[in-house]
Amino acid sequence: MRAPSEYAAKAARFAAMAALATGLYAMPALAKDRPTATPEEVGLSPSQLENLDAKMRDYVDSGKTGGIVTMIARHGKIAHVDVYGWADRQTQQPMERDTVVRMFSMTKPVASVALLMLYEEGKFQLTDPLENYIPEFADVMVFAGRDENGEAILEKPKRKITIQDVFRHTAGFSYGDFGDDQINQTWEETGLRLKSQEEFAKGMASFPLIYQPGEKWVYSFAHDMQAYLVEYFSGMSFAEFCRTRIFEPLDMPSTFFGQPVERPDNYATLYRKEDNGEVSTVPWDDQPRYGSTILGGSGMSSTARDYLQFAQMLLNRGELDGTRLLEPRTVEFMATNHLPQGVQAGDFVGRGYGLGVEVVTDPAQYGFPLSKGQFGWSGAGATHFYVDPKEDVVAVLVTQLRGGVELIYDFSTLTHLAVQD
Numbered sequence: 001m002r003a004p005s006e007y008a009a010k011a012a013r014f015a016a017m018a019a020l021a022t023g024l025y026a027m028p029a030l031a032k033d034r035p036t037a038t039p040e041e042v043g044l045s046p047s048q049l050e051n052l053d054a055k056m057r058d059y060v061d062s063g064k065t066g067g068i069v070t071m072i073a074r075h076g077k078i079a080h081v082d083v084y085g086w087a088d089r090q091t092q093q094p095m096e097r098d099t100v101v102r103m104f105s106m107t108k109p110v111a112s113v114a115l116l117m118l119y120e121e122g123k124f125q126l127t128d129p130l131e132n133y134i135p136e137f138a139d140v141m142v143f144a145g146r147d148e149n150g151e152a153i154l155e156k157p158k159r160k161i162t163i164q165d166v167f168r169h170t171a172g173f174s175y176g177d178f179g180d181d182q183i184n185q186t187w188e189e190t191g192l193r194l195k196s197q198e199e200f201a202k203g204m205a206s207f208p209l210i211y212q213p214g215e216k217w218v219y220s221f222a223h224d225m226q227a228y229l230v231e232y233f234s235g236m237s238f239a240e241f242c243r244t245r246i247f248e249p250l251d252m253p254s255t256f257f258g259q260p261v262e263r264p265d266n267y268a269t270l271y272r273k274e275d276n277g278e279v280s281t282v283p284w285d286d287q288p289r290y291g292s293t294i295l296g297g298s299g300m301s302s303t304a305r306d307y308l309q310f311a312q313m314l315l316n317r318g319e320l321d322g323t324r325l326l327e328p329r330t331v332e333f334m335a336t337n338h339l340p341q342g343v344q345a346g347d348f349v350g351r352g353y354g355l356g357v358e359v360v361t362d363p364a365q366y367g368f369p370l371s372k373g374q375f376g377w378s379g380a381g382a383t384h385f386y387v388d389p390k391e392d393v394v395a396v397l398v399t400q401l402r403g404g405v406e407l408i409y410d411f412s413t414l415t416h417l418a419v420q421d
Contacts (some may be wrong), residue, residue, distance in 0.1 A: 001050055032321075033078070034076065034171075034312065035077045035231075036077055036079070036282070037080045037245065039409050041079070042075050044072070044418045045419075045420050048417050049070060051417075052414040055410050055414055056410075058084075059197045060085035065271055065399045065401040066089050066268060068082070068083075069081070069083050069157060069303075069397075070082045070411065070415075071308050071395065071398075072415055073393070074393045076312065083096060083244070085265070086352045087099045087265065087267070087268040093265050097305060099266055099267070100267045101399070102259065102290060102300075102301055102379070103302050103303070103307070104380035104381050104383065106307065106377055106378065106384075107300035107379075108297050108356050108381040109310075109356050111297065111356065112357070113310075113314075113356070114238070115167070118233040119330070125410070127164060127166070130160070130162065131160060133163075134228070134232075141209070142154065143179075143203075143208035146180070147356070150300065152180075152208070157209065159211070162213070164355075165222075166222045166226060166361065167226070167338065168222075168354070168355065168407070169218060170213065170339065170340065171209070171210065171213055171222055172209025172211050172218075173210070173218070174221070175191070175216055175221060178207070189205060194294065197224075197294065200224060200225075207367065212331055214340050215343070217343050217346065217353060221411055223229075224295050226356075227294065227296025227297075235383065239256075239257045246310070247306075249323045250325070254303045255301065255302040256301055256302075257294045259287065262284065263284050268283075269284070270287070270381060271400060271401050273401060273402065273403030303398070307385055307396050311385050311395075313390075314375075315389060315392070315394050317331045317332070330349065334354050334356065335373070338353065349366065350363065356377075358377055359373070359374075359375045370412070370416055371391055371416070374391055378405075380402055381404075382405070382407045384396070384402030384411060391419050
């Protein structure tokens with residue numbers, strides 16, 4: 001096992017820890033961990049998994065990220081785990097199987113599951129106008145540019161925003177970038193990002209939409225809006241709902257919202273890829289929303305092992321180890337492309353967007369050897385997960401690298417190529 005060259009002094013220590021960890025892969029590392037199997041027993045290629053490990057470790061050895069955990073399960077059994085690198089490069093704290101990371105946007109599928117659980121209780125319909133539950137949106141307008149005097153041109157929405165729009169990023173929201181400097185500045189001055197779920201959701205209605213509802217897919221604060229809807233329909237805080245209705249039932253003990261005031265050893269440091277290709281450390285206190293605000297779109301911390309529990313539940317069509325969170329038909333509905341005809345999810349063709357997850361509609365057009373119908377999502381720290389019902393596979397990637405999309409592409413491609421039957 002190669003250690004990062006700049007940390008050669010601790011190579012022996014790290015190699016010993018890695019050897020111990022490798023031994024644990026043949027048996028559950030935690031009392032309630034998933035069953036395990038060898039790659040061959042579940043139809044995965046050992047040599048291709050070695051290619052995956054080599055590629056992931058190269059990111060660490062070349063200084064492009066701190067540490068990486070990859071975890072793959074097939075037919076309900078964990079068949080591959082690799083842990084490599086450092087939770088913190090400066091202190092040389094090793095990355096471990098239970099290292100906690102910021103999941104960033106991998107919070108979104110969790111928020112979607114929470115809201116779908118309330119959907120199953122009959123609290124709302126997807127076609128319901130958002131204003132039914134947040135009346136402030138009854139008078140929302142759509143930004144259509146500025147006139148010759150620099151005044152904002154506002155239009156009435158052609159139709160109401162629906163809860164389905166909130167699930168699929170077609171509501172007209174943005175991520176605080178309205179494409180208009182004056183509105184952006186006003187947005188920042190409100191400090192909405194750091195306020196309560198209710199203040200955030202209602203405050204969003206005071207800003208114009210950036211496009212007509214249903215006419216575009218724009219990645220946005222929509223899932224933060226979901227968090228408020230969970231509170232509205234359940235009468236519980238979003239964090240408490242997730243803890244009692246999702247994390248505890250799925251045995252996800254290391255999953256929570258926010259981050260400690262100071263970095264503990266089991267919580268990874270965040271790194272950032274700069275424009276010149278260099279990687280720098282993001283200061284611990286440079287993520288204030290993680291410390292003070294519960295967000296439905298980006299506020300969750302977790303581990304590879306815990307998130308695999310969540311992903312396996314989705315692969316099992318809503319159930320895990322005798323605990324059912326969603327009905328099978330709901331999960332199938334969630335993992336169906338919900339985008340209107342002619343609307344594309346970002347720059348990629350061959351993919352759509354369901355109820356809080358990316359959905360692969362045409363692997364060849366997408367440009368990756370994926371399975372049609374697989375679904376999942378990524379986080380800004382280069383975390384990633386996917387659920388592949390066709391091949392009965394779930395896979396989770398954990399690291400902490402802002403700007404690490406290439407790492408996600410390599411992980412996704414190489415894991416899929418390991419499936420042999």
